Amino acid sequence: MLLTGAEILIKSLLDEGVETIFGYPGGAVLNIYDELYKYKDKLHHVLTCHEQGAAHAADGYARATGKVGVCLATSGPGATNLVTGIATAYMDSVPMVAITGNVAKPLLGKDSFQEVDITGITMPITKHNYIVRDVNKLQEVIREAFYIAQEGRPGPVLIDIPKDVTAEKTQYTKLIPKEVIRKADYITDKALQEAIELINQSKRPFIYAGGGIRISGATQELINFAEKIKAPVSTSLMCMAEFPNDHELYTGMIGMHGTKASNIAATKCDLLITLGARFSDRVISNQNHIKNAKVLQIDVDPAEINKNVKVDTCIVGDLKVALDKLTPLIDEKKNEEWISLVSGLKEDMKIPSTDELNPELLFDKLNKLNDNNFIISTEVGQHQMWSAQYFKFKAERSFITSGGLGTMGYGLGAAIGAQIGRSDKRVINIAGDGSFGMNCNELATAVKNRLPLIQVIMNNNCLGMVRQWQNFFYEGRYSETTLDRPTDYVKLAEAFGAKAFRITKVEEIDEVLRKALDSNEPVLIDYMINTDKKVFPMVAPGAPINQIISEEDINNN
Structure with a gap:
């Protein structure tokens, strides 16, 4: 089937299961918007007031649904208006595909009207980005972009498409999306055994759970793990909704504005178990008071291991898989004295009564x-x-x-x-x-x-x-x-x-x-x-x- 680049883009989005796209039209993406008009019964386009709003909407859509968020903008200022939203998604590991138009290929690099090197600009804030100069490569780029956005540690991917590429024609054959497989290659018996020894020896384990719990969908695995070893659970800002807030083991947010229970427990534990979190400076900016604890870190991204805090051992891999493998192998604990101590610190988690507007x-x-x-x-x-x-x-x-x-x-x-x-x-x-x-x-x-x-x-x-x-x-x-x-x-x-x-x-x-x-x-x-x-x-x-x-x-x- 011979189709234009614009139609291949729309069909490829549909092939990837995209139902909603957030965007704002402009000259460089007119061919794409013309195809959106034809496919409006199949692909819901939400016109925002500003491209930044489109990027944030795609981000919010992804966080709420677990699907890839998609946004679309024209070249030049349209593309640069996406940058803050792309950076926001990158910092919080949100799966997003941002699509931008650009000037025609003969005009690239000539300071043409509304031209900007958006791939150069976004290189530090995307998992990967592309400028598609050949219409024959467009379909595979889109397929690969959605895979990269979701695999391992998710994040935004940008696809920049010159206007003439959206008009050129090539063959289209429907492709099945690339399967995203949870990363588990490095969840080895050796890594599990080292973690098991630390956990079984611990008398005061404490869990610091981050956004990786949400990303991997590991809430139930976290509950099972925490309950088996009777470890109090604190959460970063990115993990606030991923552990039941009314659970007896929950100690609230940790860090700069964290609860007394979480912050003090982190300094009194003998094992700090960090799950899908990166030891942000807003959580632990001074390490002196956690040096007495052993540190076990489990994260899908090896770059996060030993980056901010030196760990005693680690497991690199998807959290859901790692916890599912680890939990049956560890000893069941009671830790009654430790739980009693931490429970006594939880008074500040109660909402104070008041008669004033606050x-x-x-x-x-x-x-x-x-x-x-x-x-x-x-x-x-x-x-x-x-x-x-x-x-x-x-x-x-x-x-x-x-x-x-x-x-x-x-x-x-x-x-x-x-x-x-x-x-x-x-x-x-x-x-x-x-x-x-x-x-x-x-x-x-x-x-x-x-x-x-x-x-x-x-x-x-x-x-x-x-x-x-x-x-x-x-x-x-x-x-x-x-x-x-x-x-x-x-x-x-x-x-x-x-x-x-x-x-x-x-x-x-x-x-x-x-x-x-x-x-x-x-x-x-x-x-x-x-x-x-x-x-x-x-x-x-x-x-x-x-x-x-x-x-x-x-x-x-």
């Missing part, structure tokens, strides 16, 4: 309303940490946030992708007023597509996390972090066509949440909180994670 109260209300049906997405800042600290996650893949890159403006686009990918769930995007201002235009995308997502703005009239650091470490010099914007977010949302409410009193919360959840269209809630509200607990940058700053410490100077 984040804790809102999340307490949401927890009571959550019938295993909410997906929480966030922007980046204080509200992100409050979401992780106070929302009680009940389902896998129900927390979508930018962890590694920390991208303000990420959440609303990601919420759109998640809501489209999981129409059976209710997506709630938690934002600060600073983050919301970055990509608030995507509210128009949510309205056009009649998505029943809820946008909550924690409105404190400032860039809260930066202001908090200025308060703690810069003697209260609030340089450019107090916003003082006269923007009325309720009116803004209504101008986009969304419903909107403002909460200024505690008595208003229940009714507003009820109206928002009863709505079948986008709703914005402007939730007014105190400018001086801070995130606690906190560990200062570079300090050991057991040197925890509490609100009482600040009040007592």
Whole structure:
């Protein structure tokens, strides 16, 4: 069958099982959009307001569904507008294929109109990228790109296609997608035996679980493993929803804004078992207080072993496979004294009672309303940490946030992708007023597509996390972090066509949440909180994670 490059692209996407693509048209991709028009009954295209929104939507779709997210942009500024979204996906190991158009081959390298070397730009932030100069290679490139995006440690792949390649013709024959096989070649008997010896000798094992648990779908394997050796379980930000938050072994988030139970247990354990995590500086920036523990690291990416923390032994391979092989071979433990000690540290995980309008109260209300049906997405800042600290996650893949890159403006686009990918769930995007201002235009995308997502703005009239650091470490010099914007977010949302409410009193919360959840269209809630509200607990940058700053410490100077 003789087809143009554009039609081969669309058919190849369908062959890979793609149902939804997020994008924005332009001159270099007109041939592709012409084919999308013909295939609109088979491939759902979501027009975002900005290419960055398309990249974040593809990312959110991938995180919520476990499928590959796909975004499409034109050449030049269209392509560069994807860069932040691609970097966000790369840092959090999200499977994504970004497709860009480029100028025709004779114009490449001549500073042509809307030309940019997007493969050069994105080389450090993609698993792999391509510029397809030969239409005969296009179909196999697409097939390979989807495989690379998913295999091993997932990540984004970029395909750049000159405009004339989308017009040229070649033979097309349907290809079956390349099978993605879980990596297990290095899960050897020797590696397993070394891990077994460390675990069986341990009297105070502690688990630090990261985003690899979500990526490999290893939640049940983690539960089985933790219960067999009676090890308390902490999670990184990327793993917040992947271990039941109400489980007796759960100690909460670990790190800079982690719980007292997680942070102190990590310094008192005799074996730190790290699963699909990379010892980020936001988790352990000072290693002095974990040196007394042996370290076992299990990760699919060998580059992460011994990168930030020297380990005593490791297993390299897919977490689901590794835990499935390891758990039957280890001794069952009770560790009653250790469990009792850690349980006594968990007091700060309870949501404090309050009568004032604050984040804790809102999340307490949401927890009571959550019938295993909410997906929480966030922007980046204080509200992100409050979401992780106070929302009680009940389902896998129900927390979508930018962890590694920390991208303000990420959440609303990601919420759109998640809501489209999981129409059976209710997506709630938690934002600060600073983050919301970055990509608030995507509210128009949510309205056009009649998505029943809820946008909550924690409105404190400032860039809260930066202001908090200025308060703690810069003697209260609030340089450019107090916003003082006269923007009325309720009116803004209504101008986009969304419903909107403002909460200024505690008595208003229940009714507003009820109206928002009863709505079948986008709703914005402007939730007014105190400018001086801070995130606690906190560990200062570079300090050991057991040197925890509490609100009482600040009040007592």
